[in-house]
Amino acid sequence: MTTKGLTTGGCGICWALLLAVLAGRLSGLRSLAADDPAAAVRPGAVPAAVPPAQDPARLSSDEARSLLTDVRLGLALQDRLAGTLPPEGVERIFAQLLAASPDHKILRFLRARTLRSQAAVGEMRALLGERLGLAPTERVQIGAGWFALARREAELGLLDQALQSSGFALRLDPRAETYALLGWIFQRKGDGPRALSAYSGALKLDPRAISTRLATTDLLLRAGKVEQALRVAKDTLLLAPRSAVAQLYWGTALALSGSVEDARRAYQRSLRLAGHDPASVAAVSAALRRIDGQRLALDTLRKTHALHRDHREVAVQLASLLVEIGRPDEALQVAESALAAHEDDPRLWFLRGMAEDAGDAARAAVTSYQRAGKLDPERSDYRFALAASLRRLGDAKQALLVYKQTAQRFPADRRARELFARALIEQQQYTEAAVELEEVTRLAPTDPDPCYLLAVVRGIHLGQLHEARPWMERYAQLGGKENAALDWLFQLRRESR
Numbered sequence: 001m002t003t004k005g006l007t008t009g010g011c012g013i014c015w016a017l018l019l020a021v022l023a024g025r026l027s028g029l030r031s032l033a034a035d036d037p038a039a040a041v042r043p044g045a046v047p048a049a050v051p052p053a054q055d056p057a058r059l060s061s062d063e064a065r066s067l068l069t070d071v072r073l074g075l076a077l078q079d080r081l082a083g084t085l086p087p088e089g090v091e092r093i094f095a096q097l098l099a100a101s102p103d104h105k106i107l108r109f110l111r112a113r114t115l116r117s118q119a120a121v122g123e124m125r126a127l128l129g130e131r132l133g134l135a136p137t138e139r140v141q142i143g144a145g146w147f148a149l150a151r152r153e154a155e156l157g158l159l160d161q162a163l164q165s166s167g168f169a170l171r172l173d174p175r176a177e178t179y180a181l182l183g184w185i186f187q188r189k190g191d192g193p194r195a196l197s198a199y200s201g202a203l204k205l206d207p208r209a210i211s212t213r214l215a216t217t218d219l220l221l222r223a224g225k226v227e228q229a230l231r232v233a234k235d236t237l238l239l240a241p242r243s244a245v246a247q248l249y250w251g252t253a254l255a256l257s258g259s260v261e262d263a264r265r266a267y268q269r270s271l272r273l274a275g276h277d278p279a280s281v282a283a284v285s286a287a288l289r290r291i292d293g294q295r296l297a298l299d300t301l302r303k304t305h306a307l308h309r310d311h312r313e314v315a316v317q318l319a320s321l322l323v324e325i326g327r328p329d330e331a332l333q334v335a336e337s338a339l340a341a342h343e344d345d346p347r348l349w350f351l352r353g354m355a356e357d358a359g360d361a362a363r364a365a366v367t368s369y370q371r372a373g374k375l376d377p378e379r380s381d382y383r384f385a386l387a388a389s390l391r392r393l394g395d396a397k398q399a400l401l402v403y404k405q406t407a408q409r410f411p412a413d414r415r416a417r418e419l420f421a422r423a424l425i426e427q428q429q430y431t432e433a434a435v436e437l438e439e440v441t442r443l444a445p446t447d448p449d450p451c452y453l454l455a456v457v458r459g460i461h462l463g464q465l466h467e468a469r470p471w472m473e474r475y476a477q478l479g480g481k482e483n484a485a486l487d488w489l490f491q492l493r494r495e496s497r
Helices: 012-023 061-067 071-082 087-100 105-113 120-129 141-153 158-171 176-186 192-206 210-222 226-239 244-256 260-274 279-288 294-307 312-324 328-339 346-358 364-377 380-392 396-409 413-426 430-443 449-459 465-476 483-495
Strands: none
Touching: 071 087, 071 105, 071 141, 087 105, 105 120, 105 141, 120 141, 120 158, 141 158, 141 176, 158 176, 176 192, 176 210, 192 210, 210 346, 226 244, 244 260, 244 279, 260 279, 260 294, 279 294, 279 312, 294 312, 312 328, 312 346, 328 346, 328 396, 346 364, 346 380, 364 380, 380 396, 380 413, 396 413, 413 430, 413 449, 430 449, 449 465, 449 483, 465 483
């Protein structure tokens, strides 16, 4: 493709901005493989492809236009703009460029990429179907386009489409970052084995990719493969000894292997490396809390929060820890301060509710839990907390309704069904309670306790003693040991002779 048709008509300011961005540290585009303490806070994040180094300070406007015929450089340039301008500003620039050259397919592709919508994704895919107007031999350029599309589809949650686009990118130009993106997509889909396989492919091409190594460690830990995780984490530390996140994963692997004191020391090193970086401090503090490092976590979070009061992750971790250690008043202050900047974060509303609950303000807690549940209706624990607060207020019927709605929304959640059943028993709705408890026994087939409760409902409350004995026999078979229950079973056996 040539630059024919590209003009400056009305877009002089656009080119001026592009040149300024090009001159402003294009070489600063770097991957997460850099030895940067906070670079890989989110394992699985994949860096943009970085084009070969050029000398942007010496580019003319004509030469800058010619760079937009290079897909990889165009994408990198767009990412740099996105780091310095609001989304609407980037969109406006590319809209103006496209208005001057409406048939420029790479510009059309880049403009669509600024829109972040499913319709825009469709346009990007259609343009790639035309190879962005490039010759079939331009495999690297076209592959970069498919990679960019796959990233956008993954960000929008279009995971099946993202897998397909990643596959096209790999066939055209197999690169480490594409395998890493594929691993991230599989991880989002909950397919750990395939994610590990993809990350392995990335590491074969780029063994020094720190973000991929961290994502691999994370998956191995989640899969319970602690020894493998320890090996990967140790090798990662050799490559990035001053990475706070690498120290964090090393500490987590040590903790899960039983080396708690070594883990504590690794977490302390991680905190020192993180300094006051809020994201890293929040992540390390959460890990410290899992090994009872509450005091160090609390001190660090307080210091970091004093410097970054609007950072939501630090606020979430600090408020949660304060509730946990019995300081609800301070937790409430932290949550309310953070909500002023992040009123759309359901976790902060939930933590505010927990602090209010602990401070004997159940009515205020109800309002906070309701707001949290509205913002994230998929969190059953928000609903359980709401129902518990309603019960403390004496509104058992409204609490029952919340439990019922929760059980209906999460039919495979054992706790949701059991809490609903117990609420039904309190309201003397025994027949419906028995139905729910039978479902609980199916969801928890090795737990004897639901069998005992079901036997009590059937035998005592509904007067169906013939239905009670089979459930009590099952209770005993599953290892139930409560003396009163076993005495009742003995009595049921004797009466049936």
